[in-house]
Amino acid sequence: MSGGGGKLARYSLWQFRDFVMDRGIAIVIIGMLWGYVLIEPMRRTMGAAFAVGPLSPTWPLVITVTSSVVSLAVLIALNGIVSTDRKMGYYRFLFSKPVSAVAYYAQLFFVYMVGVLVCMLLLSTVMHMVVPTFKIVNYLLYAAIIYVAMGGIGFFISVATRFDWLTLAAVWLGSRVLRDFYGAKPGWRSKAVELLPPVHKLNDVSLSMITNGTAPTSDVLWLLGYGALFFALGLLLLRQGSLAD
């Protein structure tokens, strides 16, 4: 009796519900607080002169705040996406059912992506009300790219280690620091850091994407490709490895 086709698709509603309860509400609250604390005082001080458009001197701040909210949201969303079930032992009952762990977690990754985009839609709608030139669609495009880029690596780390939140933050920060340090220096180190996650491309991509809805194709492909590669590696590791420790 393995009927009931689309069981995993039906289960996606439970996965989305879990996202909203466990992560979505937190992302929206943190995003609102982050925006309010950093942007509202400036808006109040500057009044009508605040961020009227991309040429405004405060526009880079808007970009910095909103892009960092995306990174934070992805970090919250991907935290423990696989490792929690393994750490807590929830995998035992889940995967005694006729379900592929690879398909289950691949679906979870995309359900959480939808969840993150819904959260970003809410936050960007509020932002648009405060700063009318802020384009919701551009922001959602940027969020989708970062979800795949950062989330793909996060997914892999969550499959490979129990300390995924910390490891992803360390990888993200470490890549940026190592690139700043060695990227321009001659020798093998500069070539080696090229293999690290392309976090250095985020500043340019975020400014360009959120402002204009476009970004250099090579940068976007590099970000998406890197994330997609690690997502695929995560699925492979899940397929080949053990669910139990």
Add this chain to the structure above:
Amino acid sequence: MAGVPAPSDDCDTAALVIEFRNVGKTYRSLLGNSVKAVEEFSLQVNEGEILGIAGPNGAGKTTLIAMMLGYLQPTTGTVEINGLPARSYVEHNGVGYLSELIAINPKWRADTALVRYATLAGIPEREIPAHVDAAIEKLGLAEHRDKKVKALSKGNLQRLGLAQALLRDEEILVLDEPTHGLDPVWTQRFRDIVEDLRRPDRTILIASHNLDELQRLADRVAIIDHGRLQRVVSTGYDHSRQSATRFRLILAKGHERIREWFPDAEEAGKDEYDVTVGSIQELNSALADLISKGGLVASVVPERSVLEQQFREAVGESK
């Protein structure tokens, strides 16, 4: 006798369902230390059989089950279910599994947890409420169905774990320490449930510390220790076994002549004796003679169950 399954009359003609073939599992730490959890384990489990797995703590029971469900990859050997690699079989067919540690998200409600598992089990959506209600009814969880999992007592959580394993009409059931945390009433109820589950086309594995439980429920019991199969014991009250057996004998009359029939009888209380016999036939013959000469037997109780004795011998040997 390690690694050699005992012959079983019923099982000779039954189809092979689960096969452990020379399975080993070694855990290695990052520092290079290694621990052998399971070694050279070979065993076949047949359709319609209830197989018990007994062993002391740390013997490797749970590791074996994890490999059987495909949660762990064996370091050596293979585990197959119906000719498929274990994980592949479980992914396509599912099994009813009750783990030793019941790990269900504590934020979930008891009944919605069952709905989730039923959805994953592939039960058609319109049939899910009936399956969930039936499982709740069977496990006596009606008054707890609205509670969060974190609010359930140990026994109720154990029953919820069993309920999710019984949601579907599974061909294979794997129950790891199933009565752990259950009160005596529910321990007995569990035994009745397992007896009801016995079916010619269903295979059931029960890992337990409780030898009495395995003696009552299982057809055969695999005794493992130090990750190795020590022996497989048929629990069908094997009267032909030749090893010594001790009984507690209580006499209402004739105790002054007890040593005529049981020369090694040891006093264990007023009119109570521990006697050692070579076989059940020898015991019956001695008792018949005793009774024919005016003795009255009030009670004969095995000092240890067959399984317990085998277990002690097997675990003792492995040490």
